[in-house]
Amino acid sequence: MKYVELLYNPMSGNLDFPAYLDLFISIFQDVGYETRIHRTKSKEDMSSYLACQDFRNCSAIIVAGGDGSVNQAVNSIMKHHIDVPLGVIPAGTANDFASHLKLPLRYGECIETLAKMNVRNVDVGKVNDKYFINVCCGGLFTNISQNMDLELKNTLGKLGYYIKGVQQLPRFRKIRYRITNSKQVLDDYFYLFLVLNGRSAGGFNKLGADAEIDDGKMDFIGIKACTINEVAILFGKILIGEHLQDRNIVFFQDNKIDIECIKGLNMFRESDIDGESGPEYPLHIEVKKKALKVICNL
Numbered sequence: 509m510k511y512v513e514l515l516y517n518p519m520s521g522n523l524d525f526p527a528y529l530d531l532f533i534s535i536f537q538d539v540g541y542e543t544r545i546h547r548t549k550s551k552e553d554m555s556s557y558l559a560c561q562d563f564r565n566c567s568a569i570i571v572a573g574g575d576g577s578v579n580q581a582v583n584s585i586m587k588h589h590i591d592v593p594l595g596v597i598p599a600g601t602a603n604d605f606a607s608h609l610k611l612p613l614r615y616g617e618c619i620e621t622l623a624k625m626n627v628r629n630v631d632v633g634k635v636n637d638k639y640f641i642n643v644c645c646g647g648l649f650t651n652i653s654q655n656m657d658l659e660l661k662n663t664l665g666k667l668g669y670y671i672k673g674v675q676q677l678p679r680f681r682k683i684r685y686r687i688t689n690s691k692q693v694l695d696d697y698f699y700l701f702l703v704l705n706g707r708s709a710g711g712f713n714k715l716g717a718d719a720e721i722d723d724g725k726m727d728f729i730g731i732k733a734c735t736i737n738e739v740a741i742l743f744g745k746i747l748i749g750e751h752l753q754d755r756n757i758v759f760f761q762d763n764k765i766d767i768e769c770i771k772g773l774n775m776f777r778e779s780d781i782d783g784e785s786g787p788e789y790p791l792h793i794e795v796k797k798k799a800l801k802v803i804c805n806l
């Protein structure tokens with residue numbers, strides 16, 4: 509019998525996904541699949557469960573959770589060469605990857621879409637020994653998702669990120685990065701940088717340029733150290749997706765980017781990948797073109 513593996517993080521988003529388990533089972537049953545369910549207890553549980561299962565007869569691994577849960581699953585799938593398509597149910601606070609795949613945000617519609625099993629190969633980012641699906645970033649704001657109180661996140665959702673962001677403003681510090689791409693070396697002071705695989709991060713859905721899911725390129729967006737007034741104007745432009753031309757933005761696309769932190773390392777020792785803590789500097793970032801099979805709505 510064909511089956512799909514459903515892994516759900518019961519702590520993601522506003523904790524409502526478990527009420528949809530029967531709907532999930534019945535939608536997949538109608539198209540001929542049994543469901544095997546694993547309720548993940550922790551990050552480690554997600555990784556160790558995926559590492560030790562036999563997926564030979566499995567038609568899809570479906571993760572219900574936010575970008576953090578999906579990131580954990582992608583890391584295991586890539587590291588253990590699990591050749592099974594990944595499906596995502598946007599049950600988290602920020603669901604950037606699900607948006608990138610154009611999956612509906614309502615659970616019922618999303619499950620119906622996943623059951624059509626429209627599989628495509630998409631790009632995955634790799635930084636040092638970790639994989640990311642949406643974003644690898646560094647500098648100011650980058651640890652917001654990692655450090656945010658779970659209750660605040662679950663009650664306020666994305667608004668919680670913005671509130672935390674505003675709280676960080678008095679800590680504005682410039683950081684000197686040396687950034688090497690295939691054409692040039694940039695050495696400058698920044699507040700933060702983002703390397704995007706898709707277009708969105710942290711719920712901001714117009715951050716990157718128009719990008720294809722399998723074009724083998726990442727967008728680098730760096731916000732240069734500037735005055736607080738200029739930062740305010742820039743954030744206004746980011747909200748409407750008109751920031752890439754701003755003089756305080758460094759923007760380029762490439763498939764390999766190296767980033768060294770020259771000054772300011774004490775405060776920002778680690779990077780952030782998909783809202784989880786990322787590797788320490790220097791960062792060697794590359795695109796693994798079409799390396800991941802996903803169920804999408806494209």
Ligand SMILES: Nc1ncnc2c1ncn2[C@@H]1O[C@H](COP(=O)(O)OP(=O)(O)OP(=O)(O)O)[C@@H](O)[C@H]1O
Binds near residue numbers: 520552577601661
């Ligand atoms: N795989 C997991 N299974 C169960 N709990 C987890 C898992 N991963 C993280 N947690 C816990 O769940 C909470 C939310 O984790 P995380 O931020 O990684 O989830 P998420 O899927 O990105 O969802 P959200 O977008 O709501 O944050 C945290 O308290 C974390 O400790």
